[in-house]
Amino acid sequence: MSVKIAPLLLGRICSGWRTIALSTPRLWSSIHVPEPYAKLPQYVRDGCLQLMKTWLTRSGGLPLSISFHKRHPPGSSPFLDTIVSLSSRWKHISLSGQNRIQLSRADVPILKSIEVSDYVVGDGPTETRDFFCGVAVRKVSIGTDLDPIQLPLPWAQLTALSLHRPSDPHLFSQSSLTSNLSSSTALTILAECRSLCECTLFLSPSADETIAPPSSVELPLLASLKISVIACGGSLLQQHDPLDRLLLPQLSSFALTGYRANPVGIPLSTLVSNATKLQNVEVDTTFFTRETLVTFIRLLPPCVQHLILRQNVICPNAPSFVDNDFLLLLTPPSQRVDGSDAGFLFPELDTIQLIYTAAFSDEALLGFIRARMGVHRLGRVRVKFLRYVERDILPELRSFIDEFGLSVSLE
Structure with missing residues (x-):
């Protein structure tokens, strides 16, 4: 809520501009709310809460785009309570911090996109926390240390999906570099996401690999695929990785980032060689030897227009x-x-x-x-x-x- 940027800045030009700004609800239909520190005086926190309510009141009845960051310690928040009370108007919602949302799909009739950086299971029955499955939800980005396949997500209706690790280190169950998403689990999930156009996955070799993935999965609309891996050991992204069974006829953007110690074979060689419309490629060279990197580059289609090769900072001394x-x-x-x-x-x-x-x-x-x-x-x-x-x-x-x-x- 800075007076140096719109919409508050518009009210400081002159009285005419201020009148127009205050009477234009669309200017106030987006807001970012970082919850004030708990150690601040109560009157300061109360003032911030009133400012947020005033801002939201100026938005009239328009759909809302809200991002909310909650600091430690976890617990109830009057800021979040105010935001939740307006859930019927949510269009885009972004939540970071340990927020337990008790909402059903009926409470979010127009919600289209959800971003939750640190998802934890709330108390109460499942039907009171299935707002992820709202009828209009199409884009989901979620960071959690839970088993991703158990998440209450409407896989079949999603057009954009991001499964990544939590941003809050207090939520990690193993280490700061792990996630619970393996290649097998990812492929099993993607088999249910036939409408996907964009996908981002954070994989870990420590994740459970007991699931038997499908023999092949075709995603006819997927145009962007980003895979991030931290694999200091294990067999993740070897020559015959389950994700190499993906068939992506419309893929135009591909990224493979992270770090792989002791690389063996060519990761996802079948996937990229079959992607005949690929234009944007970004890869981390720590996944390759010199020979496999050259082979990988030769597998890419001639239509590539943007090429990024990077060396992960985790391994600055790699050749x-x-x-x-x-x-x-x-x-x-x-x-x-x-x-x-x-x-x-x-x-x-x-x-x-x-x-x-x-x-x-x-x-x-x-x-x-x-x-x-x-x-x-x-x-x-x-x-x-x-x-x-x-x-x-x-x-x-x-x-x-x-x-x-x-x-x-x-x-």
Whole structure:
């Protein structure tokens, strides 16, 4: 509730603007509420509560978009109680902290999207806490240490799903890097989500793998898939991972992030090789050896336009595989100084970002950019090196920057 930003800022321009702002309910139909610290004087907390109620009153009867962050300790909150009393008007709700919501699906008739960072089971019968299954709910993002397959979610009607770990460390049952979602459980859940367009999964090798997943799952509408893994041990995302059975004909954006110690095989090779419409790819190189990374890149379809290769900060001393020879894979054969005629990957590449993975020279990067600009103009090049500058190549790229709008960031 800052007076430096809208809508409060609009009331400080002049009396005319203030009148318009106060009489325009749509300006007040979104609000973020961080609950004040418990140690603050009661009159301060009471004042904040009254401000929130005034803000919400100005929204009239419009649908509400609300985010609420509750600090420790857990317990009742007059702020949350006020928000819950308006549940029939919820359109988007985001909750973080240990909030136990006692609402049924009938209490949220227009609710479309839910984000809960730290989901815990509330008291009372199931039917009084199944607001996740509201008739209009289409997007759900939930962080929990509970078994995801037991969550009260309307899988079949979801178009966006995110299953991640809790943000509150007090809720972790094992360690700060674990979740209860395995590849087998994830595939079993996805088999029920035929309407999905976007999906984000946080996987852990410590999760239960006793479920027998389906032999294959096709999600005909899924366009974006993000998988995050912290696998310091175990067999997660090996050569024949259950998630490699996904068939995603409309997939255009894929991300594999996290950390994998002692990588073996090519993770999700079948999934990406069958994704013929893939345009945006982001992967962490700690999932690969040099050989498997090259093979993985060659499996990607030629229509890739945005490529991000990063090295997770958990393992800053891992070897970098993106060297001079690797850049040649992305260099047009007619422009190569070594005369090699190996296949040319991603002819429509627009953006390349190499984050802490660069093992090539500044001279090789200059040659790569020049070669690509001579065939298909790059829009953005971003490289984060783990070394000092060898040669300042920006002056030699100035013509591309000025004439074609090339964005270059070298750190």
